[in-house]
Amino acid sequence: MSIEYYVDNRSGSCRRTTSVIKELGLDVVYKPIDLLQKENKSDSFLALNPNSMLPVIIDRKAKQQPLILTEAMAINIYLCDTYGGTHLLPKDGTKRYQILQWMSWAAEHFRQPAPIYFEENVITQLMGTDPNTTRLQQAEFMLSKHGQVLDSHLANKCYVVGEKFSLADIDLASALSQMPYSKLPVDRFKHIMRWAKDLEKNHESWKYTGDLLHTGMRQALNHTQ
Numbered sequence: 001m002s003i004e005y006y007v008d009n010r011s012g013s014c015r016r017t018t019s020v021i022k023e024l025g026l027d028v029v030y031k032p033i034d035l036l037q038k039e040n041k042s043d044s045f046l047a048l049n050p051n052s053m054l055p056v057i058i059d060r061k062a063k064q065q066p067l068i069l070t071e072a073m074a075i076n077i078y079l080c081d082t083y084g085g086t087h088l089l090p091k092d093g094t095k096r097y098q099i100l101q102w103m104s105w106a107a108e109h110f111r112q113p114a115p116i117y118f119e120e121n122v123i124t125q126l127m128g129t130d131p132n133t134t135r136l137q138q139a140e141f142m143l144s145k146h147g148q149v150l151d152s153h154l155a156n157k158c159y160v161v162g163e164k165f166s167l168a169d170i171d172l173a174s175a176l177s178q179m180p181y182s183k184l185p186v187d188r189f190k191h192i193m194r195w196a197k198d199l200e201k202n203h204e205s206w207k208y209t210g211d212l213l214h215t216g217m218r219q220a221l222n223h224t225q
């Protein structure tokens with residue numbers, strides 16, 4: 001097995017895949033791409049992902065065409081199904097489909113406001129421009145609606161599906177990764193806050209990738225001040 005992994009540790013999307021790589025103990029070849037330096041816009045990177053987005057993996061298996069995969073959700077499902085991640089995503093059974101349901105909901109709904117807060121409250125700061133308040137209002141509307149659904153679901157629960165940490169927790173909690181910088185207003189959802197805090201406390205891989213992200217973000221923001 002030889003997997004190349006294109007990553008920027010400050011990215012919440014990459015946090016999802018790095019956490020799974022750590023959980024599975026995979027020995028991947030890290031290929032750092034600096035998003036702030038626009039290394040994702042190079043011709044060689046665009047040949048891998050024309051969307052110019054991280055994460056990307058290339059899995060080279062003997063006697064097979066290399067598999068280039070983009071999209072954190074697809075990468076995580078592939079890694080779990082191929083390299084022993086049934087504790088994060090069972091191969092079959094109702095739990096698998098409940099986990100996939102929440103991952104899909106995270107992508108379509110719950111995670112949508114987070115990048116808007118990040119772009120308007122962090123990227124504008126780095127670029128020296130003003131936040132777009134209309135976009136922030138739209139993001140706040142989405143967050144109120146979807147946050148309430150997740151908060152109610154998590155009342156009296158430690159994990160999103162069943163009694164175990166899964167890809168569903170990773171995909172949903174990643175939305176909160178940039179909170180200290182983006183000012184994503186999630187604090188009002190007390191079950192979400194308790195669940196997110198406990199994930200950091202109880203899951204080494206999740207805490208590790210959170211620490212990497214915060215170290216990188218603090219360095220990037222200090223550079224601009």
Ligand SMILES: N[C@@H](CCC(=O)N[C@@H](CS)C(=O)NCC(=O)O)C(=O)O
Pocket residue numbers: 011012013014035040051052053054055070071072073
């Ligand atoms: N849908 C993609 C989103 C990935 C994504 O938003 N990546 C960001 C970093 S968090 C990125 O690479 N942005 C660079 C760009 O937009 O050019 C996934 O889930 O993998």
